[in-house]
Amino acid sequence: MPSSVTGATATATATAPARRPRHRLSRVAFYAHLWLGVLSTITLLAISITGILLNHKRGLGLMPDVAHSPTAAFGDAIPLERLAYAALVAAPPDARPAWRPGDPVDLALIDRMDVRPRNGLVKVRLRDKAATEVTVDLASGTVLHVGARGDVFLQKLHSGEALGGPSFVLLSDFAAVALVLTLISGYWLWLAPKWSSGRGRTIAEDP
């Protein structure tokens, strides 16, 4: 038998036990990559599309963008209750079906009030289907804008909450973990054979 072949056999025998755990790891990486990739595809597709839409929500007109400067000092701002009342009066009747002007402010109708002192405004978001947002001047109570927040539902869809509550955030978490594991296993499947062949060549070239 030629000495080169004998040498190669000896090298293979010597490196085989060292390669075995890596081969097993590659097999696990391959199946993790395959199964997690297939399982999370549609979820990740939805998360990616909603993520892109949310990144460009202003440009796409999904949220009202009211340019405004303060008309008085922040200390002169009118009480929140009056701002909420002004917002409810200005809101479309569909957004506040049972409430009429003159009634006390119904807190059940209001989701949140986002005060922007540097812009001199408050954004009052209602709890209707369209997530109507009324922008009100902090100092005068003048309604600056009334419009729907299209990004609220997209945000809930992005997190998984839209499917039925906060517990569905776990679905989004699963997709994120699956993506990370798929990335890691993908890198392993790409680099491990190169590393193996590189080491094999080094051992073979070693006199």
Place this chain on the structure above:
Amino acid sequence: MSLGVTALLVGLLVTPLVLLWWSHHLRRRSVRQQRAFWGAITGHCVAGALAVTFGMVPPAAWSGSDGIRGFFGLWALLLFPVLAGLAAALRRP
């Protein structure tokens, strides 16, 4: 959890698992099973695209009965692969 959301979760997680399991040693399976598999894969891909599209319809645009959105957004991922797989299996060669 509503029946629709359960159908969505089954279509989203269980159907791909079943299809993956089915794809192992596909060449050793009968021609009818192979056709059913490719039908189910096609059905699932189409359903995935439809579910993502219809799922993004904002709540303000939802109708009272919400039938079309509910069907494509929640049920398609479960029903399309089954129906497309059956159709492909029963198709004459």
